[in-house]
Amino acid sequence: MLTRRGFLKLAGALTAVALGMGCAEKKPEEPRAATVATPTPTPQLELPWPYVKLDPAVVGEKAYEKYYEHHCMFGVFDAIVDKLREKVGYPYTTFPSEMMVYGKGGVAGWATLCGALNGAAAAIYLVSNDPDPIINELYQWYCQEELPDFRPKNPKFEIPKSVSGSPLCHVSVTNWCKATGFKAFSKERSERCAWITASVAAKTVELLNAQADGTFVPAYPLPDRVKQCRGCHDKGSALENTRGKMDCTQCHFNLGEEHPKFG
């Protein structure tokens, strides 16, 4: 592969040869043949790739559409990357976005990490020079806010909100089903996940824009109850027997008789 810059350099050199320099005497042993045979491939592998600020409303709408093409992870990732392909061009034009289909339904229907959040994290690592604070903020927002908060222009249904409390697909879907009465494989649930895809894409762009402007300030800290759990179970603690930033109490709601009381 040649980069666009490499191509222009090489093409320029060859054009110069064709139009002038080489024409007086034909010398097929001249180094120009070697120049053609050994271009230096310099694909743009270094990160981050150049980011230009995008319109969250436009990207959200695009993500909603893309959900119905290839599901949640692809929806968020390619709504962002496709816009950058349009505005920046290379190297985004080389990225095979369709691979991101894998995150659908929390990875091939396993309901682990919400695909919208998986796609967002992938996109954030592609374009941000300080990605982890953006991911932390996005994931806490997803856990704590009433979502979806992005209503597409032409929805198939109106979608009620719920609080997931978790970045996991399984919990996010079940809590929404519990709050709304809809079934987990209903068309309304699909539409809800399309709105979630749009919401996460728009929020991701909002955060990336703020970071690009130097105005990013986290607004969703780790909840106090999680900090309390981590005091005994996380890094540097007495037990240090776990890791993570998910809300412990969502699964560990029954701590039994032996666990110290807290709250």
Added chain:
Amino acid sequence: MLTRRGFLKLAGALTAVALGMGCAEKKPEEPRAATVATPTPTPQLELPWPYVKLDPAVVGEKAYEKYYEHHCMFGVFDAIVDKLREKVGYPYTTFPSEMMVYGKGGVAGWATLCGALNGAAAAIYLVSNDPDPIINELYQWYCQEELPDFRPKNPKFEIPKSVSGSPLCHVSVTNWCKATGFKAFSKERSERCAWITASVAAKTVELLNAQADGTFVPAYPLPDRVKQCRGCHDKGSALENTRGKMDCTQCHFNLGEEHPKFG
């Protein structure tokens, strides 16, 4: 961007111009200048990308090394992609593998999906024309087997095995800490995750090789207890209030008095 094929075609045309055809009369208005200005960019975006069978032992060893470069997700993903870069070349030479760092510690330390499994699913979608059965098999294997089962040639420590029961980083790490007595942020736990990275990379390659040979047969079905839960809670059931393939009983071990007895 130019593909390798596009570059060779263009270079050939320009060399022909330089070495012969265009030299008798100088005509700067000739269409050759236009040819240079408008190459057709044809990046390889279509999936799957060409897969050649790899050696699981070699890829596992490479994944172990790469874990210590950029963590678990990158370790699995780039151990596979780097070998394909070496053996196939383009289009793998265009992929910015470093973006896959994002899955570390279950995405930026959130302890959601195990990064090794996240990286494997991403690689599988890049190279397989029927990815979901491979992911299902890999994830069930990860949940059910005693792991890690890949011992690198020069380990930092000897690592005891445990059964995760879950594809989630949080559960996988905590169950290993419980089984071994090591702490969640110890050097031994890092080494265990490096071995897990190697184990997942080697298993992924084994499954991809089998699929390439047409000999892939799943050996790790959904456990019966999970099928039983799904009978009332999953797609097409009476409640249909959730989705996923994770082992329900790992979190929902206390079903309370109102839930029907089963087992």
